[in-house]
Amino acid sequence: MSATATDAPAVRFAAACKSFGDTRVLDRFDLDIPRGEKTVIIGPSGSGKSTLLRILMTLEGIESGRVEICGETLTDRFDGVERAPRGRGRLRKIRGHVGMVFQQFNLFPHMSALENVACGPRLSLRRSRVEAEAEAEALLRRVGLGDKLGSYPLQLSGGQQQRVAIARAMALRPEVMLFDEVTSALDPELIGEVLAVMRELASETSLTMLVVTHQMGVARALADRVCFLENGRLVEQGPPEQVLDAPENPRTREFLHALNLA
Amino acid sequence: MDTIWNYRWLLLQGLGVTVQVTVLAGLLALALGIATGLARRGPPLIAWPVHIYVEVFRGTSALVQLFVLFFVLPGMGLRLDPMTCGVVGLGLCYGAYCSEVVRGALNNFPRAQREAAVALNLTGTQTLTRVVLPQALLVMLPQLGNLMVELLKASSLVSLITLADLTFQARSIMRLTLHTVEAMSVLLVAYFVLAQLISFGARALEARLGGAWRGRTEER
Numbered sequence: 001m002s003a004t005a006t007d008a009p010a011v012r013f014a015a016a017c018k019s020f021g022d023t024r025v026l027d028r029f030d031l032d033i034p035r036g037e038k039t040v041i042i043g044p045s046g047s048g049k050s051t052l053l054r055i056l057m058t059l060e061g062i063e064s065g066r067v068e069i070c071g072e073t074l075t076d077r078f079d080g081v082e083r084a085p086r087g088r089g090r091l092r093k094i095r096g097h098v099g100m101v102f103q104q105f106n107l108f109p110h111m112s113a114l115e116n117v118a119c120g121p122r123l124s125l126r127r128s129r130v131e132a133e134a135e136a137e138a139l140l141r142r143v144g145l146g147d148k149l150g151s152y153p154l155q156l157s158g159g160q161q162q163r164v165a166i167a168r169a170m171a172l173r174p175e176v177m178l179f180d181e182v183t184s185a186l187d188p189e190l191i192g193e194v195l196a197v198m199r200e201l202a203s204e205t206s207l208t209m210l211v212v213t214h215q216m217g218v219a220r221a222l223a224d225r226v227c228f229l230e231n232g233r234l235v236e237q238g239p240p241e242q243v244l245d246a247p248e249n250p251r252t253r254e255f256l257h258a259l260n261l262a
Numbered sequence: 263m264d265t266i267w268n269y270r271w272l273l274l275q276g277l278g279v280t281v282q283v284t285v286l287a288g289l290l291a292l293a294l295g296i297a298t299g300l301a302r303r304g305p306p307l308i309a310w311p312v313h314i315y316v317e318v319f320r321g322t323s324a325l326v327q328l329f330v331l332f333f334v335l336p337g338m339g340l341r342l343d344p345m346t347c348g349v350v351g352l353g354l355c356y357g358a359y360c361s362e363v364v365r366g367a368l369n370n371f372p373r374a375q376r377e378a379a380v381a382l383n384l385t386g387t388q389t390l391t392r393v394v395l396p397q398a399l400l401v402m403l404p405q406l407g408n409l410m411v412e413l414l415k416a417s418s419l420v421s422l423i424t425l426a427d428l429t430f431q432a433r434s435i436m437r438l439t440l441h442t443v444e445a446m447s448v449l450l451v452a453y454f455v456l457a458q459l460i461s462f463g464a465r466a467l468e469a470r471l472g473g474a475w476r477g478r479t480e481e482r
Binding site: 112 | 375380383396472474
């Protein structure tokens, strides 16, 4: 890895713009996330939170500006328009830095928990089956599912499925982990078990975590920094005790107030 | 019943031809269906010709297609034997139907699953073979099984291009002996049994492919 790549922040948005039709989702958006930081992004629905993560996972593109992951630019510019990088090799290299956990788990239903976790290393890192499955087993034990290796997703509870999904994303040893509302689809009593796994991951100092959530408990438990997003702009950011307990911006206050009433 | 017994070898030969046409045309139709169903999601230059193939072969009768292969193509210098005509004709026709089944299953395939594959950094081919097809095939199977039963029954059309299948032989017996009821009963039972075999096969395959992970939700 070159010197610039290691010095570069884990994630950088520079004047990034993104629209869906007439709706501007990101409006000249700037954000730097240093390596190892645990950033929690909050904000009202439609504020562009999930889109941030989807752009980093290369599931969405941007219209202008720049996005970098671990020093690699996510877009190429031709004719003044930002495009996905040319060449599958580069795209796959960039994706290799990033792991993502989804709101609806998105496990592969036809694979057992073990196969779900082992399939990334086997297929995209070309590990041997034995090696990949041994690692997958260790990861599943780490998320407390050592007794569910052979279970299929349909046989697991939501909380268990989400823990498998976290193990699956971690199996590729990403530098940046994206969590897109990962506790929102869970029954309240199942949130704790997923949050516990995420806290344990957060203790890994080298792992950069980007967490989008509606649940302030999740934000408090994980965040080094909380960012409040509205209408595609960063309205306020800072340590959790500042943003969540003593917000300066009136919009942040309004949002947190509405959450407390709900 | 004596009539049937007397002509049993003829009927069995016919049955053999029917099975052969159905199996070969079925394999051709499935291969074509999957290839063209996938191709229709490809770039327009590939998708459009495939689209035209599907519409032409779905929109014209199988009998006419067989007649074109058997009676018209020789005039243009391409002479195929009746078995090849039957297999290719029915394969092309049912391939078009299969294509629509495949296309439908792929179109309805959950986007979230593809996104998960992207997040795991799988290649396009890996996503197709490891994630999409294992799940989509299960959705297609009942409909494809249905089409194979349809194909079996449509295989009787090959009797009209001189191929001595079960229908052809039964009609010969009818003409020779005038024992219409017996001959027709044989056809009725034979096609019904063959259709049951296909349905059973499709269901068994479905259970085998999906039994492990589907419908056992109660074992939480």
